[in-house]
Every structure is written in structure tokens, then in C-alpha cells.
Amino acid sequence: MQSTLPQVVRGVAQLYADFPLSPPGQFIDFRIKLSSPSLLRRWFRPQVNFALDDTRPFKPLPIEQSFAMFEWGLNWVVANHAHQFAIVHAASVEKGGRALILPGAPGSGKSTLCAALVCRGWRLLSDEMAMISLNDGLIWPIPRPISLKNASIDIIRKFSHEAVFGDVVADTAKGDIAHMRPPKASVEAAKSPAALFAVVFPTYRAGAQTEYIEVSKGRTLMRLAENCFNYPVLGAAGFNCLADAVDSSHCRTLIYSDLDEVITMLER
């Protein structure tokens, strides 16, 4: 990844501090560059461009959103290329050898719950993409910074004073965004996959009692397929992968409002 934009440099230094640098000569999967579109745009409503190799798949964004654009762009790159996995739009965490996948639409509370679990000692596998290996069904980690939006930022700041955040960027398409640094232990375990234990569909609902309800495997499979970024590409292999995942796991919906309560319940 290449950039001289201060927002990107600062974000990487803060949030990727525990990631190892590749040694010289190692194969590089994706070459990414974040830069200003033109000399003029450095001064007049400055913007940032995201480039993968020599292509620019997105329109420019305001320069303040540079680090967020890096994260979103990298999500897109992985989702469009890593087809040795079924890539589900989900957070995923692990404890005691048991991985949970938390699929959900934006605003469902999956990242908030993921961040809270991670602050309480769960291993972060991913905030945004559950990578299910087509080969063996294991969940492979991609423990990048956790993206939090709007009220969730303060919720997690209060939940854990040790949590490290990057800059809060206002007025993005998703509202205010900030990224939480992944735990060092999660980064160091990035080459250790985990076996799937449960698929849990979370929904945050203010003031709600915690409810943890079984959902049928058929409906779980349908929802995983709907939430799988590369399902149209994978075809039958994707269907079999997700069906195997459902077959071997507990399937639940989760309604929650109290993070401590829901974590205690999930740890039982």
C-alpha cells in the first residue's frame, strides 16, 4: 500500500502498528495507492483516489475520508478477488476454539457487538467479512481494524477505556466513522483458522431484553447466501460451502441492548 496522505499515514501507524511488514521480494496480492486526483485537488476541495494496480474502481472522496476509503477499498478488493473463500458480510470472533459468525446488514449492531467481544478477550477474526474456506470450511482470520459508526463509537469508548481508536471522520455516507485497533494477539494469530461453532444474527434494539432464539438451518442458509458477497461468483461451490457451515453449527438470532449481558450469555 502506498500513500503520502497524512490521514492514511496516521491511520496505518495507529491501527496497523502490530501488523508485520512483508519482507522484500515477497509476492504481493494487491497493489493499492491512495492519492490526490490532481494538483488542483490538493488545494480546492481536496479529494482522495483509491487505485488498485492502475485502475480506479471508485469515485474520489473528500480527503478527510482517506483512511476510511482505504478500509472500504480493501474490503472491496478482498470481496472481489479472494474466491477461495465464501465471503459473508459478517463479523466473526473466536474463543476457546469456537468461532461465531455474526452476519448482519449495516446498522444491525454486529460491529458493536464484535468490538465489545474483542474488548473482553475474544479473538477478532474479522469485523466485516467472515472468510469461510471452500476447501475445509474453517474460518480464516482477516483481523483488520473494526469499523464503528455514529453512537457505537462512544458506546465502545465507554465500554473499554483501553480501546484504541483512529480519527473520527464526520459526514461520510455512513455518518461518523472511526476504526478501533485490533488486539495484538488477534493480529499475531492471523494464520490460525478456527472451526465454526455458531451463526448468530444480531440486532441491537435499545432497551430490549436479551433474546437468543434458535433459527432454522434452512432459513440460516438462505440468509447466509443473501449476505455472501461472492455467492454469485462461486455457484455450486458456494452453496455447498455455506450448507456445510450451517449443517455443522448452531443457528440463532440475537436481540440485545446490554453488551455485558449478551457477552455473558454467549460465553455460557
Next chain:
Amino acid sequence: MVATNALQTYSLRSSGGYLKRSWDDECVVYVSDARETHLLTTPCAHVLGLLEQGPASFESLRSELRMLVDDAQDQEIVDLVGEIVATLGKIGLVEAREDAS
């Protein structure tokens, strides 16, 4: 579209294929040609299972479903079979032919 007619015989489509997973009373199919995934109702899954064993007439499907749904009126069963074969035809799993007899 698969027409429903008491003189018709139904069978799995000769081209394409599908994958199926079943749990309890649920069945999910992946239709290869269309690259679509569908959650089938229990009666749909039951009819698909019957057709996997070989072609079946409308009448034989009606008799089988009658045994499953014993508190329904005869016309309701006829309508149900019609809906099921139409649904399975629409998603690309079943085709119909006129019964020669």
C-alpha cells in the same frame, strides 16, 4: 411456466441440475442453470422428492399429498398440487408433458 392439468405427467427437468440440502421439514435447493437458491415449503420438498424417484402423474401427486394433508378438502389438494408443480417449474426444476393415455 409449467401448466397444471390432471392429464399431465411431471418429471425433473432433463437439462441443468440442482443441489439440495434438507433439515427436518425444510429443504433448500440451488438451481445450477439459473444460479438461484430457494427455500422450499414442506409440500414442495415432498413433491420434489417424489419426482426424484421418477415421473409422476398429477393424480399420483394428488394421492401422495392427500396422505400428508388429511384434513384438507379435495379441491384444496388439487389446487395445492397445481401450485407446487407451477412453483417447481418456475424455478426450473420440473417440466410437464401431456399424458399419452
